[in-house]
Amino acid sequence: MRHIIVVGGGAAGMMAAVGAARAGAAVTLLEQNEKTGKKVFITGKGRCNLTNTCGQEEFFEHIISNPKFLYSAFFNMDNRGIMDFFEKAGCRLKEERGGRVFPVSDHSSDVIAALNRQMEKEGVKVWLHTRVKKVLTRGMADLWQEEGPGAGKKYVTGVELSDGTRLKADAVIIATGGKSYAATGSTGDGYLFAENAGHTVKELKPALVPFTVKESWCMEMQGLSLKNVSVQLKCNKKKIYEGFGEMLFTHFGVSGPLILSASSYYVKKCYGAQADLTIDLKPALTAEQLDKRLLRAFDENKNRQFKNVLDGLLPSKMIPVIIRLSGISPEKRVNEITRQERNDLSGCIRRLTMTVTGTRGFQEAIVTQGGVHVKEIDPSTMESRLMDGLYFAGEVLDLDAVTGGFNLQIAWSTGYLAGEDAAKKRE
Numbered sequence: 001m002r003h004i005i006v007v008g009g010g011a012a013g014m015m016a017a018v019g020a021a022r023a024g025a026a027v028t029l030l031e032q033n034e035k036t037g038k039k040v041f042i043t044g045k046g047r048c049n050l051t052n053t054c055g056q057e058e059f060f061e062h063i064i065s066n067p068k069f070l071y072s073a074f075f076n077m078d079n080r081g082i083m084d085f086f087e088k089a090g091c092r093l094k095e096e097r098g099g100r101v102f103p104v105s106d107h108s109s110d111v112i113a114a115l116n117r118q119m120e121k122e123g124v125k126v127w128l129h130t131r132v133k134k135v136l137t138r139g140m141a142d143l144w145q146e147e148g149p150g151a152g153k154k155y156v157t158g159v160e161l162s163d164g165t166r167l168k169a170d171a172v173i174i175a176t177g178g179k180s181y182a183a184t185g186s187t188g189d190g191y192l193f194a195e196n197a198g199h200t201v202k203e204l205k206p207a208l209v210p211f212t213v214k215e216s217w218c219m220e221m222q223g224l225s226l227k228n229v230s231v232q233l234k235c236n237k238k239k240i241y242e243g244f245g246e247m248l249f250t251h252f253g254v255s256g257p258l259i260l261s262a263s264s265y266y267v268k269k270c271y272g273a274q275a276d277l278t279i280d281l282k283p284a285l286t287a288e289q290l291d292k293r294l295l296r297a298f299d300e301n302k303n304r305q306f307k308n309v310l311d312g313l314l315p316s317k318m319i320p321v322i323i324r325l326s327g328i329s330p331e332k333r334v335n336e337i338t339r340q341e342r343n344d345l346s347g348c349i350r351r352l353t354m355t356v357t358g359t360r361g362f363q364e365a366i367v368t369q370g371g372v373h374v375k376e377i378d379p380s381t382m383e384s385r386l387m388d389g390l391y392f393a394g395e396v397l398d399l400d401a402v403t404g405g406f407n408l409q410i411a412w413s414t415g416y417l418a419g420e421d422a423a424k425k426r427e
């Protein structure tokens, strides 16, 4: 019987452990925390958006980095497969807006409990408080002649723990996660293991992360949350993102679901550069409709000052900012406002533009963009092309997606495939 060690008891690691055990291997999962699934616990604001019901084509459209690499893993264990897995494991699921899937209970702890139960059922040994320090390897040259098959290639022999204990294994699956929210245990160790094994790690960048913004008027609106707005992000005059939904002003810039999604495209395409973020505060109205709406508000308040007539149109925190940006004197009586001034005001409402100067750091990032270079990993197995018996799964790989359950699906699919293959591989 093959012995598989899984490093990391997060989403990918637990799924890899179940996959390997079901395929007949003896599995030990090593987790440095006091419990498994610490990051899964905080997903989906504690409710765990564990996958998405969208069709295959749409699924891959939501993957930001290396969607094609995921084909085999996804088809081996797709979103339907994962929903079936959790339902059978006693975690009932429900679908919400945008195909997002959550446990019926709205508790991420039920997702973790289901995984823990499955691991126990399949006989996986889980070692908590166990930190892996090193992946142990040997050269094939020890076995074969230098010019023989596999010459120069290395293979895995086990792992060394932080207390110096060495554990032997036929295969090791690295499922140590990314670098974001390090307090959950994802401290980036897997990248070092990969580099020590000769792998390339593509630049690590925080993604699904709030933006920092240059304009100070933006910070004046901190705490203000906007629903049903559309945003457009342009870098070097090129549109890189367009979306509709919710956003939030903060003390450093902007955040909220719409901004997090925009950030992943920004990080992918123009990380470090300045970009223009334009908000349309009234996307449901045509230009004519908005003009009529303004005229009505002005007509109803003919003799009032401009600063006192925007109440029904904009949130109160935003009014002083829009008034300033419009260039119209706040004291001006509305019946004196010219057509040109009204057009300028409409422009501010339709195209409220701010300068993105960058992103917040890993501590506030939902995922890490970059990671172990997928060209060095076999997509049909998740095994390293450089080292026999070494597998990678989950966020440690250069894979990431927008919000909606796609990042966890990446972890489940790659984890399960790695586990199955590591267990089945012939000696």
Ligand SMILES: Cc1cc2nc3c(=O)[nH]c(=O)nc-3n(C[C@H](O)[C@H](O)[C@H](O)COP(=O)(O)OP(=O)(O)OC[C@H]3O[C@@H](n4cnc5c(N)ncnc54)[C@H](O)[C@@H]3O)c2cc1C
Binding pocket: 007, 008, 009, 010, 011, 012, 013, 030, 031, 032, 033, 036, 037, 038, 039, 040, 042, 043, 044, 045, 048, 049, 050, 051, 130, 131, 132, 133, 175, 176, 177, 178, 180, 181, 184, 185, 186, 187, 188, 189, 190, 365, 366, 367, 393, 394, 395, 396, 404, 405, 406, 407, 408, 409, 411
């Ligand atoms: C706030 C937040 C909300 C999120 N919400 C969602 C959501 O709703 N839906 C979604 O799809 N995605 C969500 N994500 C992203 C998702 O959680 C991750 O993409 C996913 O957990 C990655 O799984 P993983 O197994 O690769 O890594 P992780 O879940 O991070 O697990 C890695 C594990 O490895 C362990 N480890 C690391 N190094 C070592 C070592 N040397 N020795 C032993 N153990 C080690 C860590 O302690 C950790 O338990 C969210 C992320 C955050 C931060």
